[in-house]
Amino acid sequence: MKVGVFGGCFNPVHHGHLRLAVEALEILGLDRVELVPTAIPPHKGQRGLLPFGLRCRLVQKALHGLPGLHCSLVEGGRPGPSYTGDTLEELARAMPGSRLFFLLGVPDLLTLPSWKDGLALTRKAHFVAVARQDMALETTREFVRSHWPEADETVYPGWMKSPGNMVCEWRLGPGSGNILLIRPPYLDISATMIRDYWSAGRDIRFFLPDLVLAELTRKRRLVERYWAKQEARSDVGQVGGVKARPPRGGCIHGR
Incomplete structure (x- = not known):
């Protein structure tokens, strides 16, 4: 296989x-x-x-x-x-x-x-x-x-x-x-961009599947506990936090 x-x-x-x-x-x-x-x-x-x-x-x-x-x-x-x-x-x-x-x-x-x-x-x-x-x-x-x-x-x-x-x-x-x-x-499309849109209260439809958006919305209070930090960092010139790298899948690489 x-x-x-x-x-x-x-x-x-x-x-x-x-x-x-x-x-x-x-x-x-x-x-x-x-x-x-x-x-x-x-x-x-x-x-x-x-x-x-x-x-x-x-x-x-x-x-x-x-x-x-x-x-x-x-x-x-x-x-x-x-x-x-x-x-x-x-x-x-x-x-x-x-x-x-x-x-x-x-x-x-x-x-x-x-x-x-x-x-x-x-x-x-x-x-x-x-x-x-x-x-x-x-x-x-x-x-x-x-x-x-x-x-x-x-x-x-x-x-x-x-x-x-x-x-x-x-x-x-x-x-x-x-x-x-x-x-x-x-x-x-990057995860960083989606988190930035979320923190800014913008519409993130069509960046991700509807079922994913529905789950994020259902867990909004938990999600905001983590992603709100992204917005806080933007105040010191680090917009969106760590840059996501779409085709590489992010964190599993470079290890």
Whole structure:
């Protein structure tokens, strides 16, 4: 079974996340995609971050009626920071024999050497870099060649003509997964923007599924306890708090 792994804070989950999950499912021919809310982000603070249980409920509601997409609670079952390597190992144990495809943005891929276990993580999963622009091919190619000079490269024809397909694949060698580059359509929606709209009392319909909006509204008092801090920080020149990074899924990356 081919399983996509798409992690992030999902604070909150929105249509940009869902579209990327659907694109990965189809472009890579996956059997399923696991959206993995992070419990304790190791590389950023938890200020403004909704409780893990609520974020998971929001993801579950967002996935209603979307076959092939699932919410994994794996990171909520262990203490300490939510490191990518630990998550990949747990998912591999839970789905023996599966091939894991870990989704991240090209800028996150470039920081891989600084992650916990760094480049060795490619032995636990294939890494799928998500491009926002055509130049990502050269950037990713340079990164791969600098760390895996013997990698075998395949560039797929027709990728420049339209988004929504595979761009390139690098086979890193025995014992390692591959690095793949895809270029799905990019929806310019971020969790930061949604939180800013919420704090300002603006309409956030069509940024996220109706069921997610309904749950946020139902939990308004709890949500405002966390997101109101975003507004407070804007008074000192930090509008919206920590920048969300849509195609990378946020917090699971860079760890």
